[in-house]
Amino acid sequence: MKIAIPPVEIPPNGRPHPPAEDVLIDNFGRRITYLRLSVTDRCNLRCVYCMPEQGVPFLSREQILSFEEMERILRLLAGMGVNKVRITGGEPFVRKGLMDFLRRVHAIEGVQAIHITTNGVLTAPHVPELKRLGVKSINLSIDTLDRERFFQMTRRDELERVLACFHTILAHDIPLKINMVLMEGQNAEDIIPMSRLSRDYPVEVRYIEEMPFNGADGGRRKLFWNHKRILETLRNEYPGLYPLESEANSTSMNFRVPGHKGDLGIIAGFSRTFCGSCNRIRVTARGTLQTCLYGEGVLDLKSLLRGGATDEEIKNMFRQCTGQRFKDGWEAEKQRSQPFDVSQSMALIGG
Numbered sequence: 001m002k003i004a005i006p007p008v009e010i011p012p013n014g015r016p017h018p019p020a021e022d023v024l025i026d027n028f029g030r031r032i033t034y035l036r037l038s039v040t041d042r043c044n045l046r047c048v049y050c051m052p053e054q055g056v057p058f059l060s061r062e063q064i065l066s067f068e069e070m071e072r073i074l075r076l077l078a079g080m081g082v083n084k085v086r087i088t089g090g091e092p093f094v095r096k097g098l099m100d101f102l103r104r105v106h107a108i109e110g111v112q113a114i115h116i117t118t119n120g121v122l123t124a125p126h127v128p129e130l131k132r133l134g135v136k137s138i139n140l141s142i143d144t145l146d147r148e149r150f151f152q153m154t155r156r157d158e159l160e161r162v163l164a165c166f167h168t169i170l171a172h173d174i175p176l177k178i179n180m181v182l183m184e185g186q187n188a189e190d191i192i193p194m195s196r197l198s199r200d201y202p203v204e205v206r207y208i209e210e211m212p213f214n215g216a217d218g219g220r221r222k223l224f225w226n227h228k229r230i231l232e233t234l235r236n237e238y239p240g241l242y243p244l245e246s247e248a249n250s251t252s253m254n255f256r257v258p259g260h261k262g263d264l265g266i267i268a269g270f271s272r273t274f275c276g277s278c279n280r281i282r283v284t285a286r287g288t289l290q291t292c293l294y295g296e297g298v299l300d301l302k303s304l305l306r307g308g309a310t311d312e313e314i315k316n317m318f319r320q321c322t323g324q325r326f327k328d329g330w331e332a333e334k335q336r337s338q339p340f341d342v343s344q345s346m347a348l349i350g351g
Protein backbone atom coordinates (compact mmCIF):
# COMPACT_ATOMS: atom_id res chain seq x y z
CA MET A 1 0.00 0.00 0.00
CA LYS A 2 1.34 3.43 -0.87
CA ILE A 3 1.27 5.79 2.09
CA ALA A 4 0.45 9.43 1.45
CA ILE A 5 2.79 11.57 3.56
CA PRO A 6 1.07 14.80 4.62
CA PRO A 7 3.02 17.95 3.79
CA VAL A 8 5.15 19.55 6.50
CA GLU A 9 3.88 23.04 7.29
CA ILE A 10 6.35 25.85 6.66
CA PRO A 11 5.92 28.72 9.12
CA PRO A 12 6.20 32.37 7.97
CA ASN A 13 9.93 32.55 8.84
CA GLY A 14 10.51 29.84 6.25
CA ARG A 15 12.02 27.39 8.74
CA PRO A 16 10.03 24.17 8.91
CA HIS A 17 9.38 23.07 12.45
CA PRO A 18 10.34 20.30 12.88
CA PRO A 19 12.70 19.09 10.14
CA ALA A 20 10.85 16.74 7.80
CA GLU A 21 12.85 13.69 8.90
CA ASP A 22 11.75 14.20 12.51
CA VAL A 23 8.01 14.41 11.88
CA LEU A 24 6.11 11.54 13.50
CA ILE A 25 4.02 9.69 10.96
CA ASP A 26 2.50 6.31 11.67
CA ASN A 27 2.42 3.22 9.49
CA PHE A 28 -0.97 4.31 8.07
CA GLY A 29 0.24 7.75 7.04
CA ARG A 30 -1.39 9.53 9.98
CA ARG A 31 0.66 12.41 11.29
CA ILE A 32 0.93 12.46 15.09
CA THR A 33 0.39 15.98 16.37
CA TYR A 34 -1.51 15.53 19.62
CA LEU A 35 -0.41 14.22 23.02
CA ARG A 36 -2.78 13.43 25.87
CA LEU A 37 -0.77 13.57 29.06
CA SER A 38 -2.15 12.11 32.28
CA VAL A 39 -0.34 13.97 35.06
CA THR A 40 -1.77 11.92 37.93
CA ASP A 41 -3.97 8.89 38.51
CA ARG A 42 -5.40 10.43 41.68
CA CYS A 43 -8.78 12.05 41.89
CA ASN A 44 -11.11 13.80 44.29
CA LEU A 45 -14.22 12.24 42.68
CA ARG A 46 -15.14 8.59 42.21
CA CYS A 47 -17.18 8.55 39.00
CA VAL A 48 -18.89 5.18 38.63
CA TYR A 49 -17.73 4.73 35.01
CA CYS A 50 -14.10 5.50 35.90
CA MET A 51 -13.23 3.89 39.22
CA PRO A 52 -14.74 1.90 42.08
CA GLU A 53 -15.92 3.57 45.28
CA GLN A 54 -12.72 2.76 47.15
CA GLY A 55 -10.65 4.16 44.28
CA VAL A 56 -8.02 2.20 42.42
CA PRO A 57 -4.61 1.18 43.83
CA PHE A 58 -3.08 4.62 43.40
CA LEU A 59 0.53 4.88 42.35
CA SER A 60 3.22 6.19 44.67
CA ARG A 61 5.11 9.39 43.86
CA GLU A 62 8.06 7.30 42.64
CA GLN A 63 5.84 5.35 40.28
CA ILE A 64 4.52 8.38 38.43
CA LEU A 65 6.47 10.66 36.16
CA SER A 66 7.90 13.80 37.71
CA PHE A 67 7.02 17.10 36.05
CA GLU A 68 10.63 17.36 34.86
CA GLU A 69 10.30 14.00 33.13
CA MET A 70 7.03 15.04 31.51
CA GLU A 71 8.58 18.28 30.34
CA ARG A 72 11.42 16.39 28.67
CA ILE A 73 8.99 14.05 26.91
CA LEU A 74 6.96 16.97 25.71
CA ARG A 75 9.99 18.89 24.50
CA LEU A 76 11.13 15.89 22.48
CA LEU A 77 7.69 15.28 21.02
CA ALA A 78 7.25 18.96 20.22
CA GLY A 79 10.48 18.68 18.23
CA MET A 80 8.78 15.90 16.26
CA GLY A 81 5.69 17.86 15.34
CA VAL A 82 3.41 17.32 18.34
CA ASN A 83 1.91 20.78 18.69
CA LYS A 84 -1.13 20.14 20.84
CA VAL A 85 -1.16 18.76 24.37
CA ARG A 86 -4.09 17.91 26.59
CA ILE A 87 -3.41 17.86 30.32
CA THR A 88 -5.61 15.27 31.95
CA GLY A 89 -5.57 12.67 34.70
CA GLY A 90 -6.97 11.56 37.22
CA GLU A 91 -7.80 15.06 38.24
CA PRO A 92 -4.92 17.27 37.10
CA PHE A 93 -5.61 19.95 39.72
CA VAL A 94 -5.08 17.58 42.66
CA ARG A 95 -1.40 17.35 41.74
CA LYS A 96 0.75 19.94 43.52
CA GLY A 97 2.86 22.05 41.22
CA LEU A 98 0.54 21.74 38.21
CA MET A 99 0.43 25.48 37.51
CA ASP A 100 4.24 25.73 37.53
CA PHE A 101 4.34 22.83 35.12
CA LEU A 102 1.82 24.52 32.81
CA ARG A 103 3.95 27.65 32.76
CA ARG A 104 6.91 25.53 31.63
CA VAL A 105 4.82 23.73 29.01
CA HIS A 106 3.70 27.10 27.69
CA ALA A 107 7.36 28.01 27.09
CA ILE A 108 8.22 24.88 25.07
CA GLU A 109 8.95 25.73 21.45
CA GLY A 110 6.51 23.98 19.15
CA VAL A 111 3.69 23.57 21.66
CA GLN A 112 1.00 25.69 20.08
CA ALA A 113 -2.05 24.61 22.03
CA ILE A 114 -2.57 23.55 25.62
CA HIS A 115 -5.97 22.04 26.46
CA ILE A 116 -7.16 20.80 29.82
CA THR A 117 -9.71 18.22 30.94
CA THR A 118 -10.91 18.65 34.52
CA ASN A 119 -13.75 17.79 36.84
CA GLY A 120 -13.83 21.41 37.97
CA VAL A 121 -13.80 20.84 41.72
CA LEU A 122 -10.50 22.67 42.37
CA THR A 123 -10.09 24.48 39.08
CA ALA A 124 -11.87 27.85 39.43
CA PRO A 125 -9.11 29.75 41.32
CA HIS A 126 -6.65 28.89 38.54
CA VAL A 127 -8.81 30.01 35.64
CA PRO A 128 -7.41 33.59 35.39
CA GLU A 129 -3.89 32.20 35.10
CA LEU A 130 -5.03 29.56 32.58
CA LYS A 131 -6.41 32.42 30.53
CA ARG A 132 -3.08 34.29 30.77
CA LEU A 133 -1.25 31.17 29.64
CA GLY A 134 -3.42 31.07 26.55
CA VAL A 135 -5.05 27.72 27.33
CA LYS A 136 -7.02 27.00 24.16
CA SER A 137 -9.98 25.20 25.70
CA ILE A 138 -11.19 23.46 28.82
CA ASN A 139 -13.24 20.28 28.87
CA LEU A 140 -15.29 20.17 32.02
CA SER A 141 -16.94 16.92 33.07
CA ILE A 142 -20.53 17.29 34.23
CA ASP A 143 -22.78 14.25 33.95
CA THR A 144 -25.95 15.78 35.36
CA LEU A 145 -27.28 19.06 36.72
CA ASP A 146 -29.23 17.26 39.42
CA ARG A 147 -27.43 17.37 42.77
CA GLU A 148 -28.66 13.95 43.93
CA ARG A 149 -27.72 12.21 40.70
CA PHE A 150 -24.39 14.03 40.63
CA PHE A 151 -23.70 12.55 44.05
CA GLN A 152 -24.73 9.09 42.89
CA MET A 153 -22.50 9.24 39.84
CA THR A 154 -19.42 10.84 41.36
CA ARG A 155 -19.93 9.68 44.96
CA ARG A 156 -19.14 13.22 46.09
CA ASP A 157 -21.40 16.22 46.73
CA GLU A 158 -19.51 18.73 44.58
CA LEU A 159 -21.97 19.91 41.94
CA GLU A 160 -22.05 23.43 43.34
CA ARG A 161 -18.29 23.93 43.03
CA VAL A 162 -18.29 22.42 39.55
CA LEU A 163 -21.01 24.81 38.40
CA ALA A 164 -19.13 27.74 39.93
CA CYS A 165 -16.15 26.64 37.85
CA PHE A 166 -18.36 26.47 34.74
CA HIS A 167 -19.33 30.14 35.22
CA THR A 168 -15.77 31.23 36.01
CA ILE A 169 -14.49 29.69 32.77
CA LEU A 170 -17.24 31.40 30.79
CA ALA A 171 -16.51 34.71 32.47
CA HIS A 172 -12.89 34.40 31.34
CA ASP A 173 -13.91 33.64 27.81
CA ILE A 174 -12.02 30.35 27.52
CA PRO A 175 -13.70 28.00 25.02
CA LEU A 176 -15.60 25.44 27.07
CA LYS A 177 -16.79 21.93 26.32
CA ILE A 178 -18.88 19.86 28.70
CA ASN A 179 -18.24 16.12 28.83
CA MET A 180 -21.18 13.95 29.88
CA VAL A 181 -20.75 10.17 30.00
CA LEU A 182 -24.07 8.48 29.45
CA MET A 183 -25.14 5.54 31.58
CA GLU A 184 -28.49 3.84 31.47
CA GLY A 185 -30.08 3.91 34.92
CA GLN A 186 -27.90 6.85 36.01
CA ASN A 187 -28.24 10.00 33.93
CA ALA A 188 -30.28 9.19 30.82
CA GLU A 189 -32.99 11.60 31.98
CA ASP A 190 -30.38 14.38 31.90
CA ILE A 191 -29.78 14.28 28.16
CA ILE A 192 -32.21 17.07 27.36
CA PRO A 193 -31.60 19.22 30.48
CA MET A 194 -27.86 19.12 29.69
CA SER A 195 -28.52 20.13 26.09
CA ARG A 196 -30.08 23.32 27.42
CA LEU A 197 -26.66 24.44 28.58
CA SER A 198 -25.86 24.89 24.89
CA ARG A 199 -29.12 26.78 24.43
CA ASP A 200 -28.26 29.27 27.15
CA TYR A 201 -24.46 29.47 26.96
CA PRO A 202 -21.82 29.36 24.22
CA VAL A 203 -20.63 25.88 25.18
CA GLU A 204 -20.42 22.56 23.41
CA VAL A 205 -22.16 19.77 25.30
CA ARG A 206 -20.65 16.40 24.35
CA TYR A 207 -22.41 13.12 25.03
CA ILE A 208 -19.87 10.35 25.47
CA GLU A 209 -20.49 6.64 25.00
CA GLU A 210 -19.36 4.74 28.08
CA MET A 211 -16.08 2.95 27.45
CA PRO A 212 -14.79 -0.18 29.22
CA PHE A 213 -12.37 1.57 31.59
CA ASN A 214 -14.03 1.65 35.01
CA GLY A 215 -11.10 0.20 36.93
CA ALA A 216 -13.17 -2.77 38.05
CA ASP A 217 -15.04 -5.16 35.78
CA GLY A 218 -14.42 -3.23 32.59
CA GLY A 219 -18.00 -1.99 32.35
CA ARG A 220 -20.99 -3.07 30.35
CA ARG A 221 -20.22 -5.26 27.38
CA LYS A 222 -23.36 -4.14 25.67
CA LEU A 223 -23.78 -0.45 25.26
CA PHE A 224 -27.29 0.90 25.66
CA TRP A 225 -26.55 4.57 24.97
CA ASN A 226 -24.68 4.29 21.69
CA HIS A 227 -24.22 7.25 19.37
CA LYS A 228 -27.27 6.33 17.28
CA ARG A 229 -29.62 6.25 20.24
CA ILE A 230 -28.20 9.49 21.62
CA LEU A 231 -28.73 11.22 18.27
CA GLU A 232 -32.26 9.86 17.97
CA THR A 233 -33.10 11.25 21.42
CA LEU A 234 -31.73 14.67 20.49
CA ARG A 235 -33.54 14.64 17.13
CA ASN A 236 -36.84 13.86 18.84
CA GLU A 237 -36.41 16.89 21.04
CA TYR A 238 -34.95 19.15 18.35
CA PRO A 239 -36.34 18.33 14.89
CA GLY A 240 -34.31 21.23 13.46
CA LEU A 241 -30.98 19.75 14.67
CA TYR A 242 -28.46 19.73 11.84
CA PRO A 243 -24.91 18.33 11.51
CA LEU A 244 -21.86 20.57 11.40
CA GLU A 245 -18.71 19.95 9.46
CA SER A 246 -16.24 18.37 11.89
CA GLU A 247 -12.65 19.50 12.17
CA ALA A 248 -10.11 17.04 10.79
CA ASN A 249 -9.14 14.50 13.50
CA SER A 250 -12.19 15.38 15.57
CA THR A 251 -13.51 12.61 17.80
CA SER A 252 -16.96 14.17 18.04
CA MET A 253 -19.81 14.38 15.58
CA ASN A 254 -21.14 17.89 15.99
CA PHE A 255 -24.62 19.35 15.67
CA ARG A 256 -26.40 22.66 16.03
CA VAL A 257 -29.90 23.51 17.11
CA PRO A 258 -31.14 26.71 15.47
CA GLY A 259 -31.25 29.46 18.08
CA HIS A 260 -28.84 27.78 20.51
CA LYS A 261 -25.75 29.71 21.59
CA GLY A 262 -23.55 26.61 21.59
CA ASP A 263 -23.39 23.20 19.95
CA LEU A 264 -23.98 19.56 20.76
CA GLY A 265 -21.51 16.75 20.15
CA ILE A 266 -21.52 12.98 20.33
CA ILE A 267 -18.36 11.02 21.02
CA ALA A 268 -18.64 7.42 19.92
CA GLY A 269 -15.77 6.27 22.11
CA PHE A 270 -17.16 2.75 22.45
CA SER A 271 -18.22 2.39 18.80
CA ARG A 272 -14.90 3.88 17.67
CA THR A 273 -16.09 5.69 14.58
CA PHE A 274 -13.15 8.11 14.53
CA CYS A 275 -10.07 5.86 14.55
CA GLY A 276 -9.30 6.32 10.85
CA SER A 277 -7.98 9.84 11.34
CA CYS A 278 -6.45 9.37 14.79
CA ASN A 279 -3.56 11.79 15.31
CA ARG A 280 -3.03 11.24 19.03
CA ILE A 281 -0.81 9.36 21.40
CA ARG A 282 -1.05 9.09 25.17
CA VAL A 283 1.40 9.13 28.04
CA THR A 284 -0.14 7.59 31.13
CA ALA A 285 0.48 8.70 34.69
CA ARG A 286 2.70 5.65 35.08
CA GLY A 287 4.90 6.92 32.26
CA THR A 288 3.82 4.45 29.60
CA LEU A 289 3.35 5.40 25.97
CA GLN A 290 0.05 4.26 24.49
CA THR A 291 -0.52 4.64 20.78
CA CYS A 292 -4.19 3.61 21.05
CA LEU A 293 -6.69 4.08 23.86
CA TYR A 294 -7.84 0.48 23.47
CA GLY A 295 -4.39 -1.01 23.31
CA GLU A 296 -1.85 -1.59 26.03
CA GLY A 297 1.27 0.40 26.76
CA VAL A 298 3.84 0.06 23.99
CA LEU A 299 6.82 1.69 25.69
CA ASP A 300 7.96 2.10 29.29
CA LEU A 301 9.08 5.69 28.95
CA LYS A 302 9.71 6.11 32.65
CA SER A 303 12.36 3.35 32.71
CA LEU A 304 13.88 4.70 29.53
CA LEU A 305 14.22 8.19 31.03
CA ARG A 306 15.45 6.95 34.38
CA GLY A 307 17.87 4.55 32.72
CA GLY A 308 19.76 7.48 31.21
CA ALA A 309 18.57 7.27 27.57
CA THR A 310 19.72 10.12 25.36
CA ASP A 311 17.27 12.41 23.56
CA GLU A 312 18.09 10.72 20.26
CA GLU A 313 17.46 7.26 21.72
CA ILE A 314 14.09 8.33 23.06
CA LYS A 315 13.13 9.94 19.75
CA ASN A 316 14.06 6.73 17.97
CA MET A 317 11.74 4.80 20.26
CA PHE A 318 8.91 7.26 19.48
CA ARG A 319 9.53 6.66 15.78
CA GLN A 320 9.55 2.89 16.24
CA CYS A 321 6.37 2.81 18.29
CA THR A 322 4.39 5.13 16.04
CA GLY A 323 5.62 3.11 13.08
CA GLN A 324 3.78 0.08 14.48
CA ARG A 325 0.40 1.51 15.35
CA PHE A 326 -2.86 -0.40 15.11
CA LYS A 327 -5.26 0.48 12.36
CA ASP A 328 -8.02 1.13 14.88
CA GLY A 329 -9.26 0.46 18.38
CA TRP A 330 -10.81 -2.86 17.40
CA GLU A 331 -7.51 -4.21 16.19
CA ALA A 332 -5.74 -2.85 19.27
CA GLU A 333 -8.28 -4.52 21.55
CA LYS A 334 -7.76 -7.88 19.83
CA GLN A 335 -4.02 -7.67 20.50
CA ARG A 336 -4.37 -7.07 24.23
CA SER A 337 -2.68 -9.63 26.46
CA GLN A 338 -5.30 -8.96 29.15
CA PRO A 339 -9.02 -8.52 28.52
CA PHE A 340 -10.94 -5.48 29.75
CA ASP A 341 -12.32 -7.46 32.70
CA VAL A 342 -9.11 -6.56 34.47
CA SER A 343 -9.03 -3.20 32.81
CA GLN A 344 -7.38 -0.07 34.08
CA SER A 345 -9.27 2.93 35.23
CA MET A 346 -9.64 5.78 32.76
CA ALA A 347 -7.95 7.89 35.45
CA LEU A 348 -4.64 6.21 34.66
CA ILE A 349 -4.95 6.54 30.89
CA GLY A 350 -6.40 10.04 30.93
CA GLY A 351 -9.42 9.57 28.67
Ligand code: SAM
Binds near residue numbers: 208209
Ligand atom coordinates in the same frame (compact mmCIF):
# COMPACT_ATOMS: atom_id res chain seq x y z
N1 SAM B 1 -10.74 14.10 36.03
C1 SAM B 1 -10.91 14.81 34.81
C2 SAM B 1 -12.32 14.77 34.32
O1 SAM B 1 -13.09 13.93 34.80
O2 SAM B 1 -12.66 15.56 33.45
C3 SAM B 1 -9.95 14.37 33.73
C4 SAM B 1 -9.70 12.88 33.59
S1 SAM B 1 -11.07 11.92 33.03
C5 SAM B 1 -10.39 10.29 33.01
C6 SAM B 1 -11.16 12.40 31.33
C7 SAM B 1 -12.48 12.15 30.67
O3 SAM B 1 -12.70 10.76 30.59
C8 SAM B 1 -13.68 12.73 31.42
O4 SAM B 1 -14.45 13.53 30.57
C9 SAM B 1 -14.47 11.52 31.83
O5 SAM B 1 -15.83 11.78 31.85
C10 SAM B 1 -14.08 10.52 30.77
N2 SAM B 1 -14.25 9.13 31.19
C11 SAM B 1 -13.80 8.53 32.30
N3 SAM B 1 -14.14 7.22 32.32
C12 SAM B 1 -14.84 6.99 31.20
C13 SAM B 1 -15.46 5.85 30.65
N4 SAM B 1 -15.46 4.67 31.25
N5 SAM B 1 -16.09 5.98 29.45
C14 SAM B 1 -16.12 7.18 28.81
N6 SAM B 1 -15.53 8.29 29.27
C15 SAM B 1 -14.90 8.21 30.46
Ligand code: SF4
Binds near residue numbers: 046050051141346
Ligand atom coordinates in the same frame (compact mmCIF):
# COMPACT_ATOMS: atom_id res chain seq x y z
FE1 SF4 C 1 -11.97 11.45 38.58
FE2 SF4 C 1 -12.29 12.26 36.07
FE3 SF4 C 1 -12.29 9.64 36.71
FE4 SF4 C 1 -14.31 11.15 37.47
S1 SF4 C 1 -13.70 10.72 35.35
S2 SF4 C 1 -13.21 9.66 38.76
S3 SF4 C 1 -13.34 13.05 37.86
S4 SF4 C 1 -10.59 11.00 36.86
